[in-house]
Amino acid sequence: MRAVLLVLATLTLAAQDERAFLESMARLERQDPAGKKDLEDGSPLRAGALAMDPAKANEKDRYAAATWLWATNLIRGFHHGKDQTYLQAARGQADLLKAWSLLEGVGGELARSRDGLRLELAWRLLDLGRMRTAYAAVSGRSDLNVRELVHCFFVSAHLGDLAAMKKHAQALTAQGGKLEGLHGAAEATLTMFDYESLLKAVDAGRPGPAAGPLAVRSHRVFRQRVKIQRISGGDKALLKESESWPRDWVAKPDATTGLLQVGAAAHWVEGSAQPPVSGFLDATRLYLVGYREVQGEGGDSGRQDQVWDLHPDPGTPGRWRGTNTLTVWRAGGNPKAGPALQVQFEVEWDMRATETYPETP
Structure with a gap:
Protein backbone atom coordinates (compact mmCIF):
# COMPACT_ATOMS: atom_id res chain seq x y z
CA MET A 1 0.00 0.00 0.00
CA ASP A 194 19.09 25.99 27.65
CA TYR A 195 21.11 28.20 25.33
CA GLU A 196 20.51 31.27 27.47
CA SER A 197 22.21 29.57 30.42
CA LEU A 198 24.99 28.32 28.13
CA LEU A 199 25.73 31.91 27.22
CA LYS A 200 25.81 32.93 30.89
CA ALA A 201 28.42 30.25 31.52
CA VAL A 202 30.52 31.58 28.65
CA ASP A 203 30.14 35.18 29.83
CA ALA A 204 31.37 34.10 33.25
CA GLY A 205 34.55 32.82 31.63
CA ARG A 206 33.72 29.17 32.12
CA PRO A 207 34.67 26.91 30.60
CA GLY A 208 37.66 27.38 28.32
CA PRO A 209 38.04 25.82 24.87
CA ALA A 210 36.99 22.17 24.62
CA ALA A 211 39.76 19.62 25.14
CA GLY A 212 39.86 16.67 22.74
CA PRO A 213 37.68 15.64 19.78
CA LEU A 214 33.96 16.36 19.75
CA ALA A 215 31.26 13.70 19.77
CA VAL A 216 27.55 13.19 20.33
CA ARG A 217 26.96 11.00 23.39
CA SER A 218 24.38 9.87 25.89
CA HIS A 219 25.66 9.46 29.44
CA ARG A 220 24.02 7.73 32.36
CA VAL A 221 24.61 9.10 35.85
CA PHE A 222 23.90 6.04 37.95
CA ARG A 223 25.19 7.17 41.34
CA GLN A 224 25.11 10.56 43.02
CA ARG A 225 25.91 11.68 46.52
CA VAL A 226 26.32 15.11 48.06
CA LYS A 227 27.74 16.61 51.23
CA ILE A 228 27.15 20.14 52.50
CA GLN A 229 30.34 22.22 52.55
CA ARG A 230 28.97 25.57 53.66
CA ILE A 231 25.73 27.53 54.02
CA SER A 232 25.25 31.29 54.00
CA GLY A 233 22.56 33.84 53.21
CA GLY A 234 20.38 36.61 54.54
CA ASP A 235 17.07 34.78 55.10
CA LYS A 236 16.91 33.87 58.78
CA ALA A 237 14.08 31.38 58.33
CA LEU A 238 15.94 29.45 55.64
CA LEU A 239 19.15 29.49 57.66
CA LYS A 240 17.26 28.17 60.68
CA GLU A 241 15.74 25.40 58.56
CA SER A 242 19.16 24.46 57.20
CA GLU A 243 20.44 23.68 60.69
CA SER A 244 18.53 20.37 60.56
CA TRP A 245 20.01 19.27 57.26
CA PRO A 246 22.46 16.34 57.39
CA ARG A 247 26.14 17.25 57.24
CA ASP A 248 27.39 13.83 56.14
CA TRP A 249 27.32 12.32 52.68
CA VAL A 250 23.78 11.75 51.39
CA ALA A 251 23.06 9.52 48.40
CA LYS A 252 20.27 10.59 46.09
CA PRO A 253 17.66 7.81 46.01
CA ASP A 254 16.69 8.75 42.42
CA ALA A 255 20.28 9.06 41.26
CA THR A 256 19.84 7.55 37.80
CA THR A 257 19.52 10.30 35.24
CA GLY A 258 20.65 11.16 31.74
CA LEU A 259 23.22 13.60 30.40
CA LEU A 260 23.02 14.47 26.72
CA GLN A 261 26.22 15.67 25.06
CA VAL A 262 26.18 17.23 21.58
CA GLY A 263 29.70 18.35 20.78
CA ALA A 264 31.09 20.69 23.41
CA ALA A 265 27.68 21.35 24.97
CA ALA A 266 25.90 19.12 27.49
CA HIS A 267 22.40 19.04 28.95
CA TRP A 268 21.20 17.27 32.08
CA VAL A 269 17.92 15.48 31.36
CA GLU A 270 16.38 14.93 34.79
CA GLY A 271 12.77 16.07 34.93
CA SER A 272 10.40 18.83 35.92
CA ALA A 273 11.64 18.98 39.54
CA GLN A 274 15.07 20.12 38.33
CA PRO A 275 15.50 23.35 36.38
CA PRO A 276 16.93 22.87 32.89
CA VAL A 277 20.67 22.61 33.43
CA SER A 278 23.01 23.02 30.46
CA GLY A 279 26.72 23.58 30.10
CA PHE A 280 29.90 22.21 28.62
CA LEU A 281 31.63 18.86 28.83
CA ASP A 282 35.01 17.56 27.71
CA ALA A 283 37.51 15.04 29.01
CA THR A 284 38.66 17.35 31.80
CA ARG A 285 35.60 19.23 33.06
CA LEU A 286 31.81 19.21 33.32
CA TYR A 287 30.33 22.65 33.98
CA LEU A 288 26.53 23.02 34.13
CA VAL A 289 24.34 26.00 34.97
CA GLY A 290 20.62 26.71 35.10
CA TYR A 291 17.89 28.55 36.91
CA ARG A 292 14.20 28.47 37.69
CA GLU A 293 11.79 31.27 38.52
CA VAL A 294 9.64 30.17 41.46
CA GLN A 295 6.12 31.49 42.03
CA GLY A 296 5.00 30.88 45.60
CA GLU A 297 3.11 32.37 48.49
CA GLY A 298 4.18 34.11 51.67
CA GLY A 299 7.48 35.42 50.31
CA ASP A 300 8.49 32.17 48.61
CA SER A 301 8.60 33.65 45.12
CA GLY A 302 11.98 34.24 43.58
CA ARG A 303 14.70 32.50 41.67
CA GLN A 304 16.89 29.45 42.20
CA ASP A 305 20.28 29.23 40.46
CA GLN A 306 22.28 26.02 40.07
CA VAL A 307 25.96 25.63 39.19
CA TRP A 308 27.75 22.29 38.85
CA ASP A 309 31.53 22.22 38.40
CA LEU A 310 33.00 18.70 38.24
CA HIS A 311 36.30 17.11 37.21
CA PRO A 312 37.26 13.45 36.67
CA ASP A 313 38.53 11.59 39.72
CA PRO A 314 41.98 10.30 38.65
CA GLY A 315 41.70 7.38 41.06
CA THR A 316 38.30 6.04 39.95
CA PRO A 317 37.40 5.70 36.25
CA GLY A 318 33.95 7.12 35.52
CA ARG A 319 33.76 9.09 38.75
CA TRP A 320 33.45 12.88 38.69
CA ARG A 321 33.95 15.08 41.73
CA GLY A 322 33.40 18.75 42.40
CA THR A 323 30.80 21.16 43.71
CA ASN A 324 27.14 22.02 43.27
CA THR A 325 26.12 25.52 44.36
CA LEU A 326 22.45 26.34 44.96
CA THR A 327 21.61 30.05 45.29
CA VAL A 328 18.14 31.27 46.29
CA TRP A 329 17.03 34.84 45.58
CA ARG A 330 13.80 36.27 46.97
CA ALA A 331 11.50 38.25 44.69
CA GLY A 332 11.75 41.96 45.40
CA GLY A 333 14.94 41.59 47.39
CA ASN A 334 17.90 43.89 47.03
CA PRO A 335 20.50 42.08 44.85
CA LYS A 336 23.28 44.05 46.55
CA ALA A 337 22.28 42.52 49.88
CA GLY A 338 23.17 39.07 48.58
CA PRO A 339 21.09 35.91 48.21
CA ALA A 340 18.50 34.66 50.67
CA LEU A 341 20.38 31.36 50.83
CA GLN A 342 23.44 29.83 49.26
CA VAL A 343 24.43 26.21 49.79
CA GLN A 344 27.58 24.67 48.40
CA PHE A 345 27.70 20.90 48.22
CA GLU A 346 30.59 18.58 47.61
CA VAL A 347 29.46 16.20 44.87
CA GLU A 348 30.38 12.76 43.55
CA TRP A 349 28.92 11.36 40.33
CA ASP A 350 29.50 7.95 38.81
CA MET A 351 28.79 8.31 35.12
CA ARG A 352 29.33 6.26 31.98
CA ALA A 353 28.74 6.85 28.29
CA THR A 354 25.98 4.61 26.94
CA GLU A 355 25.94 5.72 23.31
CA THR A 356 28.54 7.54 21.22
CA TYR A 357 28.56 9.06 17.73
CA PRO A 358 32.02 10.45 16.93
CA GLU A 359 32.18 13.44 14.63
CA THR A 360 32.40 12.38 11.00
CA PRO A 361 33.61 14.48 8.04
Whole structure:
Protein backbone atom coordinates (compact mmCIF):
# COMPACT_ATOMS: atom_id res chain seq x y z
CA MET A 1 0.00 0.00 0.00
CA ARG A 2 2.82 2.40 0.89
CA ALA A 3 4.52 1.75 -2.47
CA VAL A 4 1.28 2.55 -4.28
CA LEU A 5 0.95 5.82 -2.37
CA LEU A 6 4.48 6.82 -3.32
CA VAL A 7 3.81 6.17 -7.01
CA LEU A 8 0.50 8.03 -6.96
CA ALA A 9 2.02 10.95 -5.09
CA THR A 10 4.87 11.24 -7.56
CA LEU A 11 2.46 11.25 -10.50
CA THR A 12 0.13 13.74 -8.86
CA LEU A 13 2.87 16.23 -8.07
CA ALA A 14 4.75 15.99 -11.35
CA ALA A 15 5.52 19.41 -12.87
CA GLN A 16 3.84 21.29 -10.05
CA ASP A 17 5.75 20.23 -6.97
CA GLU A 18 6.80 23.70 -5.88
CA ARG A 19 3.27 25.06 -6.10
CA ALA A 20 1.82 22.08 -4.21
CA PHE A 21 4.27 22.52 -1.33
CA LEU A 22 3.74 26.28 -1.20
CA GLU A 23 -0.03 25.83 -1.16
CA SER A 24 0.30 23.33 1.69
CA MET A 25 2.47 25.76 3.65
CA ALA A 26 -0.15 28.45 3.15
CA ARG A 27 -2.86 26.12 4.49
CA LEU A 28 -0.75 25.29 7.53
CA GLU A 29 0.06 28.95 8.23
CA ARG A 30 -3.60 29.95 8.24
CA GLN A 31 -4.44 26.82 10.27
CA ASP A 32 -6.79 25.52 7.62
CA PRO A 33 -8.14 22.12 8.83
CA ALA A 34 -7.34 20.74 5.38
CA GLY A 35 -3.66 21.35 6.12
CA LYS A 36 -3.72 18.74 8.88
CA LYS A 37 -4.15 16.00 6.30
CA ASP A 38 -0.82 17.00 4.75
CA LEU A 39 0.89 16.20 8.06
CA GLU A 40 -0.28 12.60 8.15
CA ASP A 41 2.32 9.88 7.56
CA GLY A 42 0.52 8.58 4.49
CA SER A 43 -0.42 11.88 2.89
CA PRO A 44 0.28 12.09 -0.87
CA LEU A 45 2.24 15.30 -0.39
CA ARG A 46 4.53 13.81 2.23
CA ALA A 47 4.97 10.65 0.19
CA GLY A 48 5.82 12.73 -2.85
CA ALA A 49 8.44 14.71 -0.96
CA LEU A 50 10.08 11.56 0.36
CA ALA A 51 10.03 9.97 -3.11
CA MET A 52 11.44 12.98 -4.97
CA ASP A 53 14.59 12.18 -6.92
CA PRO A 54 17.34 14.77 -6.19
CA ALA A 55 18.99 13.93 -9.52
CA LYS A 56 15.88 14.57 -11.62
CA ALA A 57 13.72 17.22 -9.92
CA ASN A 58 14.53 20.86 -10.60
CA GLU A 59 16.09 23.09 -7.94
CA LYS A 60 12.96 25.06 -7.02
CA ASP A 61 10.94 21.88 -6.56
CA ARG A 62 13.64 20.31 -4.41
CA TYR A 63 14.04 23.44 -2.30
CA ALA A 64 10.26 23.70 -1.80
CA ALA A 65 10.04 20.04 -0.79
CA ALA A 66 12.98 20.35 1.62
CA THR A 67 11.49 23.47 3.20
CA TRP A 68 8.14 21.75 3.57
CA LEU A 69 9.73 18.65 5.18
CA TRP A 70 11.58 20.85 7.68
CA ALA A 71 8.53 22.95 8.54
CA THR A 72 6.22 19.96 8.97
CA ASN A 73 8.84 18.19 11.09
CA LEU A 74 8.66 21.11 13.53
CA ILE A 75 4.86 21.15 13.47
CA ARG A 76 4.55 17.39 13.96
CA GLY A 77 7.08 17.48 16.77
CA PHE A 78 9.83 15.03 17.51
CA HIS A 79 8.74 11.52 18.42
CA HIS A 80 10.89 8.46 18.93
CA GLY A 81 9.63 4.94 19.12
CA LYS A 82 9.98 2.72 22.16
CA ASP A 83 12.65 0.65 20.41
CA GLN A 84 14.94 3.64 19.80
CA THR A 85 16.99 5.85 22.05
CA TYR A 86 16.59 9.60 21.75
CA LEU A 87 19.87 9.94 19.86
CA GLN A 88 19.07 7.12 17.45
CA ALA A 89 15.73 8.68 16.66
CA ALA A 90 17.06 12.23 16.39
CA ARG A 91 19.87 11.29 14.04
CA GLY A 92 17.67 9.05 11.91
CA GLN A 93 14.79 11.43 11.10
CA ALA A 94 13.98 10.32 7.58
CA ASP A 95 12.21 13.53 6.58
CA LEU A 96 15.17 15.71 7.57
CA LEU A 97 17.74 13.42 6.01
CA LYS A 98 15.70 13.55 2.80
CA ALA A 99 15.51 17.33 3.01
CA TRP A 100 19.30 17.49 3.32
CA SER A 101 19.76 15.33 0.22
CA LEU A 102 17.26 17.41 -1.77
CA LEU A 103 19.30 20.54 -1.10
CA GLU A 104 22.45 19.09 -2.66
CA GLY A 105 23.29 21.14 -5.75
CA VAL A 106 20.64 23.81 -5.12
CA GLY A 107 22.23 27.19 -5.81
CA GLY A 108 21.79 30.46 -7.64
CA GLU A 109 19.24 32.75 -6.02
CA LEU A 110 18.41 29.97 -3.53
CA ALA A 111 21.98 29.52 -2.31
CA ARG A 112 21.68 31.63 0.83
CA SER A 113 18.33 30.14 1.83
CA ARG A 114 19.74 26.66 1.14
CA ASP A 115 22.71 27.28 3.46
CA GLY A 116 20.50 28.57 6.25
CA LEU A 117 18.14 25.62 5.94
CA ARG A 118 21.01 23.14 6.00
CA LEU A 119 22.26 24.72 9.23
CA GLU A 120 18.84 24.26 10.83
CA LEU A 121 18.57 20.68 9.60
CA ALA A 122 22.02 19.80 10.96
CA TRP A 123 21.12 21.25 14.35
CA ARG A 124 17.86 19.31 14.52
CA LEU A 125 19.64 16.10 13.46
CA LEU A 126 22.29 16.50 16.21
CA ASP A 127 24.89 15.85 13.51
CA LEU A 128 28.23 17.55 14.21
CA GLY A 129 29.67 16.87 10.76
CA ARG A 130 26.70 18.46 9.04
CA MET A 131 26.72 21.29 11.58
CA ARG A 132 30.34 22.11 10.80
CA THR A 133 29.75 22.07 7.04
CA ALA A 134 26.63 24.23 7.20
CA TYR A 135 28.05 26.59 9.83
CA ALA A 136 31.09 27.33 7.66
CA ALA A 137 28.79 28.37 4.81
CA VAL A 138 26.63 30.71 6.94
CA SER A 139 28.52 32.12 9.90
CA GLY A 140 30.99 34.29 8.02
CA ARG A 141 28.35 36.57 6.50
CA SER A 142 28.29 40.16 7.72
CA ASP A 143 24.54 40.59 7.23
CA LEU A 144 23.05 37.64 9.09
CA ASN A 145 19.33 37.92 9.78
CA VAL A 146 17.67 36.88 13.05
CA ARG A 147 16.86 33.36 11.88
CA GLU A 148 20.43 32.77 10.72
CA LEU A 149 21.85 34.27 13.91
CA VAL A 150 19.72 32.04 16.13
CA HIS A 151 21.06 28.87 14.58
CA CYS A 152 24.63 30.16 14.32
CA PHE A 153 24.34 30.88 18.06
CA PHE A 154 23.10 27.35 18.76
CA VAL A 155 25.60 25.56 16.57
CA SER A 156 28.63 27.58 17.70
CA ALA A 157 27.96 26.31 21.24
CA HIS A 158 28.00 22.70 20.07
CA LEU A 159 31.15 23.23 18.01
CA GLY A 160 32.87 24.81 21.01
CA ASP A 161 33.43 28.14 19.27
CA LEU A 162 32.68 30.18 22.38
CA ALA A 163 33.97 33.52 21.09
CA ALA A 164 31.66 33.20 18.08
CA MET A 165 28.79 32.20 20.35
CA LYS A 166 29.12 35.48 22.26
CA LYS A 167 29.39 37.44 19.01
CA HIS A 168 26.25 35.84 17.56
CA ALA A 169 24.34 36.45 20.81
CA GLN A 170 25.29 40.13 20.80
CA ALA A 171 24.20 40.51 17.17
CA LEU A 172 20.99 38.63 17.89
CA THR A 173 19.99 40.85 20.82
CA ALA A 174 20.93 43.93 18.78
CA GLN A 175 18.29 42.84 16.26
CA GLY A 176 15.66 42.40 18.97
CA GLY A 177 16.15 38.73 19.82
CA LYS A 178 15.00 37.69 23.31
CA LEU A 179 17.24 35.04 24.85
CA GLU A 180 14.85 34.54 27.79
CA GLY A 181 12.55 32.66 25.44
CA LEU A 182 15.26 30.05 24.93
CA HIS A 183 15.21 29.28 28.66
CA GLY A 184 11.43 28.92 28.52
CA ALA A 185 11.75 26.49 25.61
CA ALA A 186 14.20 24.39 27.63
CA GLU A 187 11.80 24.30 30.58
CA ALA A 188 9.03 23.08 28.28
CA THR A 189 11.09 20.36 26.56
CA LEU A 190 13.34 18.09 28.61
CA THR A 191 15.83 17.48 25.79
CA MET A 192 16.13 21.13 24.70
CA PHE A 193 19.41 22.80 25.62
CA ASP A 194 19.09 25.99 27.65
CA TYR A 195 21.11 28.20 25.33
CA GLU A 196 20.51 31.27 27.47
CA SER A 197 22.21 29.57 30.42
CA LEU A 198 24.99 28.32 28.13
CA LEU A 199 25.73 31.91 27.22
CA LYS A 200 25.81 32.93 30.89
CA ALA A 201 28.42 30.25 31.52
CA VAL A 202 30.52 31.58 28.65
CA ASP A 203 30.14 35.18 29.83
CA ALA A 204 31.37 34.10 33.25
CA GLY A 205 34.55 32.82 31.63
CA ARG A 206 33.72 29.17 32.12
CA PRO A 207 34.67 26.91 30.60
CA GLY A 208 37.66 27.38 28.32
CA PRO A 209 38.04 25.82 24.87
CA ALA A 210 36.99 22.17 24.62
CA ALA A 211 39.76 19.62 25.14
CA GLY A 212 39.86 16.67 22.74
CA PRO A 213 37.68 15.64 19.78
CA LEU A 214 33.96 16.36 19.75
CA ALA A 215 31.26 13.70 19.77
CA VAL A 216 27.55 13.19 20.33
CA ARG A 217 26.96 11.00 23.39
CA SER A 218 24.38 9.87 25.89
CA HIS A 219 25.66 9.46 29.44
CA ARG A 220 24.02 7.73 32.36
CA VAL A 221 24.61 9.10 35.85
CA PHE A 222 23.90 6.04 37.95
CA ARG A 223 25.19 7.17 41.34
CA GLN A 224 25.11 10.56 43.02
CA ARG A 225 25.91 11.68 46.52
CA VAL A 226 26.32 15.11 48.06
CA LYS A 227 27.74 16.61 51.23
CA ILE A 228 27.15 20.14 52.50
CA GLN A 229 30.34 22.22 52.55
CA ARG A 230 28.97 25.57 53.66
CA ILE A 231 25.73 27.53 54.02
CA SER A 232 25.25 31.29 54.00
CA GLY A 233 22.56 33.84 53.21
CA GLY A 234 20.38 36.61 54.54
CA ASP A 235 17.07 34.78 55.10
CA LYS A 236 16.91 33.87 58.78
CA ALA A 237 14.08 31.38 58.33
CA LEU A 238 15.94 29.45 55.64
CA LEU A 239 19.15 29.49 57.66
CA LYS A 240 17.26 28.17 60.68
CA GLU A 241 15.74 25.40 58.56
CA SER A 242 19.16 24.46 57.20
CA GLU A 243 20.44 23.68 60.69
CA SER A 244 18.53 20.37 60.56
CA TRP A 245 20.01 19.27 57.26
CA PRO A 246 22.46 16.34 57.39
CA ARG A 247 26.14 17.25 57.24
CA ASP A 248 27.39 13.83 56.14
CA TRP A 249 27.32 12.32 52.68
CA VAL A 250 23.78 11.75 51.39
CA ALA A 251 23.06 9.52 48.40
CA LYS A 252 20.27 10.59 46.09
CA PRO A 253 17.66 7.81 46.01
CA ASP A 254 16.69 8.75 42.42
CA ALA A 255 20.28 9.06 41.26
CA THR A 256 19.84 7.55 37.80
CA THR A 257 19.52 10.30 35.24
CA GLY A 258 20.65 11.16 31.74
CA LEU A 259 23.22 13.60 30.40
CA LEU A 260 23.02 14.47 26.72
CA GLN A 261 26.22 15.67 25.06
CA VAL A 262 26.18 17.23 21.58
CA GLY A 263 29.70 18.35 20.78
CA ALA A 264 31.09 20.69 23.41
CA ALA A 265 27.68 21.35 24.97
CA ALA A 266 25.90 19.12 27.49
CA HIS A 267 22.40 19.04 28.95
CA TRP A 268 21.20 17.27 32.08
CA VAL A 269 17.92 15.48 31.36
CA GLU A 270 16.38 14.93 34.79
CA GLY A 271 12.77 16.07 34.93
CA SER A 272 10.40 18.83 35.92
CA ALA A 273 11.64 18.98 39.54
CA GLN A 274 15.07 20.12 38.33
CA PRO A 275 15.50 23.35 36.38
CA PRO A 276 16.93 22.87 32.89
CA VAL A 277 20.67 22.61 33.43
CA SER A 278 23.01 23.02 30.46
CA GLY A 279 26.72 23.58 30.10
CA PHE A 280 29.90 22.21 28.62
CA LEU A 281 31.63 18.86 28.83
CA ASP A 282 35.01 17.56 27.71
CA ALA A 283 37.51 15.04 29.01
CA THR A 284 38.66 17.35 31.80
CA ARG A 285 35.60 19.23 33.06
CA LEU A 286 31.81 19.21 33.32
CA TYR A 287 30.33 22.65 33.98
CA LEU A 288 26.53 23.02 34.13
CA VAL A 289 24.34 26.00 34.97
CA GLY A 290 20.62 26.71 35.10
CA TYR A 291 17.89 28.55 36.91
CA ARG A 292 14.20 28.47 37.69
CA GLU A 293 11.79 31.27 38.52
CA VAL A 294 9.64 30.17 41.46
CA GLN A 295 6.12 31.49 42.03
CA GLY A 296 5.00 30.88 45.60
CA GLU A 297 3.11 32.37 48.49
CA GLY A 298 4.18 34.11 51.67
CA GLY A 299 7.48 35.42 50.31
CA ASP A 300 8.49 32.17 48.61
CA SER A 301 8.60 33.65 45.12
CA GLY A 302 11.98 34.24 43.58
CA ARG A 303 14.70 32.50 41.67
CA GLN A 304 16.89 29.45 42.20
CA ASP A 305 20.28 29.23 40.46
CA GLN A 306 22.28 26.02 40.07
CA VAL A 307 25.96 25.63 39.19
CA TRP A 308 27.75 22.29 38.85
CA ASP A 309 31.53 22.22 38.40
CA LEU A 310 33.00 18.70 38.24
CA HIS A 311 36.30 17.11 37.21
CA PRO A 312 37.26 13.45 36.67
CA ASP A 313 38.53 11.59 39.72
CA PRO A 314 41.98 10.30 38.65
CA GLY A 315 41.70 7.38 41.06
CA THR A 316 38.30 6.04 39.95
CA PRO A 317 37.40 5.70 36.25
CA GLY A 318 33.95 7.12 35.52
CA ARG A 319 33.76 9.09 38.75
CA TRP A 320 33.45 12.88 38.69
CA ARG A 321 33.95 15.08 41.73
CA GLY A 322 33.40 18.75 42.40
CA THR A 323 30.80 21.16 43.71
CA ASN A 324 27.14 22.02 43.27
CA THR A 325 26.12 25.52 44.36
CA LEU A 326 22.45 26.34 44.96
CA THR A 327 21.61 30.05 45.29
CA VAL A 328 18.14 31.27 46.29
CA TRP A 329 17.03 34.84 45.58
CA ARG A 330 13.80 36.27 46.97
CA ALA A 331 11.50 38.25 44.69
CA GLY A 332 11.75 41.96 45.40
CA GLY A 333 14.94 41.59 47.39
CA ASN A 334 17.90 43.89 47.03
CA PRO A 335 20.50 42.08 44.85
CA LYS A 336 23.28 44.05 46.55
CA ALA A 337 22.28 42.52 49.88
CA GLY A 338 23.17 39.07 48.58
CA PRO A 339 21.09 35.91 48.21
CA ALA A 340 18.50 34.66 50.67
CA LEU A 341 20.38 31.36 50.83
CA GLN A 342 23.44 29.83 49.26
CA VAL A 343 24.43 26.21 49.79
CA GLN A 344 27.58 24.67 48.40
CA PHE A 345 27.70 20.90 48.22
CA GLU A 346 30.59 18.58 47.61
CA VAL A 347 29.46 16.20 44.87
CA GLU A 348 30.38 12.76 43.55
CA TRP A 349 28.92 11.36 40.33
CA ASP A 350 29.50 7.95 38.81
CA MET A 351 28.79 8.31 35.12
CA ARG A 352 29.33 6.26 31.98
CA ALA A 353 28.74 6.85 28.29
CA THR A 354 25.98 4.61 26.94
CA GLU A 355 25.94 5.72 23.31
CA THR A 356 28.54 7.54 21.22
CA TYR A 357 28.56 9.06 17.73
CA PRO A 358 32.02 10.45 16.93
CA GLU A 359 32.18 13.44 14.63
CA THR A 360 32.40 12.38 11.00
CA PRO A 361 33.61 14.48 8.04
